[in-house]
Amino acid sequence: MAKTEKPQSDKPDRGGTDPSQLGRFRQIIVAYQRTHEYDKPLPFLLAGAFVVPIILAVIAGMVFGAMISLIILGIMVGLLLAMLLLVQRTKAATYKRYAGQAGSAEVALAMLPKKWISTPAIAANRQLDAVHRTLGPGGLVLIGEGEPGRLRALLTSEVRKHEKVAYGVKVTTIMMGNGKNQVPLEKLADHIRKLPKVLEPNQVTEIKSRLNALDKVRPQIPVPKGPMPTNPRQVRGAKQAMRGR
Structure with a gap:
């Protein structure tokens, strides 16, 4: 039995519910899902934060040239803004979720x-x-x-x-x-x-x-x-x- 027993892995359980045991991408998904429960406009705000820099980059590319470089820059800026917005909205939703509870x-x-x-x-x-x-x-x-x-x-x-x-x-x-x-x-x-x-x-x-x-x-x-x-x-x-x- 000792020979057949498999040793426990030190790797984090990616399928668990503890955020500390999840991968980075899975953490983002869980944060979005939990925040969306208390913040219904969240998907529209995130979409706007991501899309607006890309639109501005396209317009700038049409005016100044270097379209591809500016679009890539716009995508990177859009991702950054969306992540920062998600962090802020997640924090606000967390406070809203636990407000009024003992131990909050x-x-x-x-x-x-x-x-x-x-x-x-x-x-x-x-x-x-x-x-x-x-x-x-x-x-x-x-x-x-x-x-x-x-x-x-x-x-x-x-x-x-x-x-x-x-x-x-x-x-x-x-x-x-x-x-x-x-x-x-x-x-x-x-x-x-x-x-x-x-x-x-x-x-x-x-x-x-x-x-x-x-x-x-x-x-x-x-x-x-x-x-x-x-x-x-x-x-x-x-x-x-x-x-x-």
């Missing part, structure tokens, strides 16, 4: 550059209000997601804990939401990215190690990873899991 802040944190180190749901309560954390050039940031009244105590507690291990580094708090003095989901990543630089890479690494020590002594929170669906039955099941049932 994790979607915005995933949009941050790699120099930001994010940890979702470091603290939460039974109502699925949560505090997320990210660390990067803009400092140590805690993001509160949920009902503001319940979040204040949760955020205050986490600020105290983080200030003890951050050694003088100011902890910035952000309340995510659409109300006054809140940052909407679709603007959260840009808001964090624009924070003034206060930490150097070596400081980020040092604070990260201290935060790891803090996380090891805190109790594990039974919160599902990623945004939660708004289906009442699924939300009720998640709350039961948090109560330990």
Whole structure:
């Protein structure tokens, strides 16, 4: 049996659903399909972004000559514009898809550059209000997601804990939401990215190690990873899991 058993291949599964395991072309197709669900004008916009540069290239070729070279240039420009447009529309559709779901802040944190180190749901309560954390050039940031009244105590507690291990580094708090003095989901990543630089890479690494020590002594929170669906039955099941049932 050992001789006949086939060894597992290290090559990615091109037929799976995990985007990280798909080929580049398949990733583009999946991104288009998922975006089109929430962005119906997408095919027309992409077609326009691709075709317009080609039309302009043809017109320029008729006026100045070098038709073939300009058409090739127009095709390349059209592909580039279509890809950039797809990326922008995909990001907007992702925010639209997860808006209003518990844990949706994790979607915005995933949009941050790699120099930001994010940890979702470091603290939460039974109502699925949560505090997320990210660390990067803009400092140590805690993001509160949920009902503001319940979040204040949760955020205050986490600020105290983080200030003890951050050694003088100011902890910035952000309340995510659409109300006054809140940052909407679709603007959260840009808001964090624009924070003034206060930490150097070596400081980020040092604070990260201290935060790891803090996380090891805190109790594990039974919160599902990623945004939660708004289906009442699924939300009720998640709350039961948090109560330990």
